[in-house]
Amino acid sequence: MSAAARPILLVEDNPADLDLTRRAFERSHLANPLQVARDGQEALDFVPRWAAGDPLPLVVLLDLKLPRVHGLEVLRRYREHPAGRTVPVVVLTTSDEDVDIDTAYRLGANSYILKPVDFDMFVHVAGQIELYWCALNTAPRQ
Template identity: 50%
Template sequence: MNENHILLVEDNPDDELLALRAFKKSKISHRVEVARDGSEAVNYLFRMDESQSLPKVVLLDLQLPKMSGLDVLKAIREYPRTQLLPVVVLTSSDEQRDMVESYRLGANSFIRKPVDFTQFTDLIRQLVAYWMTMNMTPGNC
């Protein structure tokens, strides 16, 4: 399977639904896989074999059950196959320490989720346009 897809890591069912609606409203055709906690995200990424393509980008919430988003990010950066995987922290947190720690652990971007659906949809459209189309990664150079 060599399909470009997105991994959304989100435990809040309302935020998950909002994100999926934003993808649909933006007419985004890329497959979106959802992990609903940190452990599920790590298991999803680390159980893939070499014939399966990793997601082009991970959209990662920080406040997750079982394993925090920061712990997920740390695990992604420690695992050789996922070290260079783009990770966008997409969170409700406006804590400076969360932003600093996310970047320290290797996040590619830190974005606060807008509350307004129209703004959130526009954000999703822009994120997908950049990370799925414009951004070059070692696997697609």
């Protein structure tokens, strides 16, 4: 499967941030399909699907403050499972707490980005995420 056909998994519970992210990706002409998990458990529900052969996402954009299962726990469990070990995970969150940043990297996050509150800046960040993770980075093969 080509990188352009692989999905981006957005794990986001806030409807406003979800809408903002979708609009930012549309404005930056994101070619990859966007999959959404609205809480930590929905994010974890992808693991058995990947193990069964569903395409791995090109990148996971993971919020930390999620209902049902916290984002750091999602990251930990992704990294424990063979299907989720090589999927790049970008933490995209409002938390600038040192403990969250340090823990995310210790658990295997590939990047940690603070969500911009300004729409134009958010569009810029989304474009940079797309440019790096979808165009420049060579993703692990399925």
